[in-house]
Structure formats: C-alpha cells, structure tokens
Amino acid sequence: GIQVEQSPPDLILQEGANSTLRCNFSDSVNNLQWFHQNPWGQLINLFYIPSGTKQNGRLSATTVATERYSLLYISSSQTTDSGVYFCAVSTGNQFYFGTGTSLTVIP
Amino acid sequence: DTGVSQNPRHKITKRGQNVTFRCDPISEHNRLYWYRQTLGQGPEFLTYFQNEAQLEKSRLLSDRFSAERPKGSFSTLEIQRTEQGDSAMYLCASSLPAAAGELFFGEGSRLTVL
Numbered sequence: 174g175i176q177v178e179q180s181p182p183d184l185i186l187q188e189g190a191n192s193t194l195r196c197n198f199s200d201s202v203n204n205l206q207w208f209h210q211n212p213w214g215q216l217i218n219l220f221y222i223p224s225g226t227k228q229n230g231r232l233s234a235t236t237v238a239t240e241r242y243s244l245l246y247i248s249s250s251q252t253t254d255s256g257v258y259f260c261a262v263s264t265g266n267q268f269y270f271g272t273g274t275s276l277t278v279i280p
Numbered sequence: 281d282t283g284v285s286q287n288p289r290h291k292i293t294k295r296g297q298n299v300t301f302r303c304d305p306i307s308e309h310n311r312l313y314w315y316r317q318t319l320g321q322g323p324e325f326l327t328y329f330q331n332e333a334q335l336e337k338s339r340l341l342s343d344r345f346s347a348e349r350p351k352g353s354f355s356t357l358e359i360q361r362t363e364q365g366d367s368a369m370y371l372c373a374s375s376l377p378a379a380a381g382e383l384f385f386g387e388g389s390r391l392t393v394l
Contacts, residue, residue: 177322206383214369216323216385259322261383266336267313268383270322 175200179260179271186250186278194245194274196260204263205236207245209256210273216259219245250278284386286372292392293362300358301389305374311381312355314347315371316340317388323371329355330377362393 176199186192196205207219220227220234222243227234231250236243247254255278261268285304293299305312310331315323326345327337331352341347344362349355359366369388375381 204382208385213387214317214390215387216371216373218382218384221382261322266328267325269325270315272320272322 175202175262175264175269177260177262177269177271179274181274182272183275186276188250188252188278188280190250191248192250192276194258196243196271198241198262200264202238202262202264205243206261206268207234208259208261210259211256252278252280254278284372284374284384286386286389288389289387290390292394294394295362295364297362298358298360299362299391300356301370302354302356303372303386304354306384309374310352310377311375312349313373313383314357315373317369317371364393367391367393
C-alpha cells in the first residue's frame with residue numbers, strides 16, 4: 174500500500190500562534206482527506222482535497238498531487254484545536270492513513 | 281440524518297469471548313468501511329462493502345474476524361475467541377459510491393480484552 178508520512182509528529186503551540194502540518198505520500202492518489210481526532214476518538218472531517226486549496230475559517234489546506242504532498246494550515250490557534258490530525262490518501266477503494274500529528278495548544 | 285452510528289461505544293471482555301460491533305451508516309451511503317486503530321497509530325483498513333457485497337479485505341482480518349452487511353444497510357463486525365492483541369478502537373465509515381468518495385466516520389467502538 175501507499176506510505177503516508179506526517180510531520181511533525183508532535184507540536185506544542187501557544188494560543189494564537191500559526192502552524193503548518195505536512196503530509197507526504199509515496200504514490201499517485203486520487204483523493205486526500207484531513208481529519209481531526211477529538212479526545213473521544215472520533216475522526217472529524219476537515220477537508221476533502223484531492224488537489225488545490227480550500228479554506229474553512231482559521232483552517233486551510235493545499236494539496237499538490239503531482240509533488241505528492243499536502244499541507245494543513247492552522248492560524249490563530251485555540252485550545253480547542255488540540256488533538257491529533259490525520260492525513261488519509263486513496264488510490265481507489267480504500268484510504269491509507271498517516272501516523273498523525275499530535276497538536277497541543279497552550280493557553 | 282445523524283451521521284454514522286456505532287454501538288456499543290465501549291466493550292470490555294475476557295480473553296476467549298466473542299464480541300460483536302454494529303455500524304449504521306449515513307442512509308444514502310452505499311459504501312461502508314471498517315478500520316482498526318491502536319494507541320498512537322493511524323487507522324488501518326480492515327474491510328469494505330458496497331451494498332451487501334464485501335469487496336475487499338485486509339490481511340489484518342484474520343479468520344477470527346467476520347464482517348457482514350446482510351441487507352446493504354447496517355453492518356456487524358464479529359471477533360471470535362478474542363485475544364489481548366485485539367484491544368483497539370474499531371471505526372466504521374461510510375461514503376457515497378464514487379471511487380474513494382469522502383469518508384465520514386462514526387464515534388468508534390473501543391474494545392478492551394482482559
């Protein structure tokens with residue numbers, strides 16, 4: 174299967190700071206999603222972004238499929254942004270997940 | 281529609297017992313997926329259904345695991361003769377039928393095998 178690498182593995186931010194999370198993948202994909210896993214374990218959809226750029230409030234994402242990476246930007250971070258962020262990519266019928274970036278936002 | 285629903289949310293069992301999890305997908309979604317997540321790892325694919333047909337299974341799905349979707353609506357995942365290594369979060373997701381359509385996950389079922 175496809176290898177998905179996320180960086181950094183851990184990130185600690187002061188509230189109000191900005192951050193960039195990266196997802197690299199090893200092969201061509203036809204779809205990509207970003208998720209936020211809440212403290213109870215549920216995966217919350219952030220972006221469905223096979224290519225291009227999308228924005229939703231303080232969050233935005235860019236996928237450059239030809240170069241096999243995607244970036245998730247978090248601006249003006251809040252304590253509620255804490256949690257694990259996963260990138261998942263697909264070549265067809267299943268998604269492959271990275272090991273995530275664990276984000277802690279300190280007040 | 282309230283999204284993907286899973287139950288039970290938590291299950292504690294003794295080694296050797298059988299357990300069953302249920303997943304109710306979003307009503308108009310005909311693709312349904314099961315994933316497993318262990319501590320500190322990303323979710324790993326187990327299997328997926330299109331309607332009632334189980335179209336793909338991971339090698340992680342040993343012969344102690346069986347998944348069904350008898351009427352193309354809800355699905356069950358049964359683990360027989362549980363082992364401590366089965367302790368994990370079992371996640372269900374559904375999507376529209378387009379290839380690699382956007383996944384929507386349920387809240388998960390956390391299994392602890394003592």
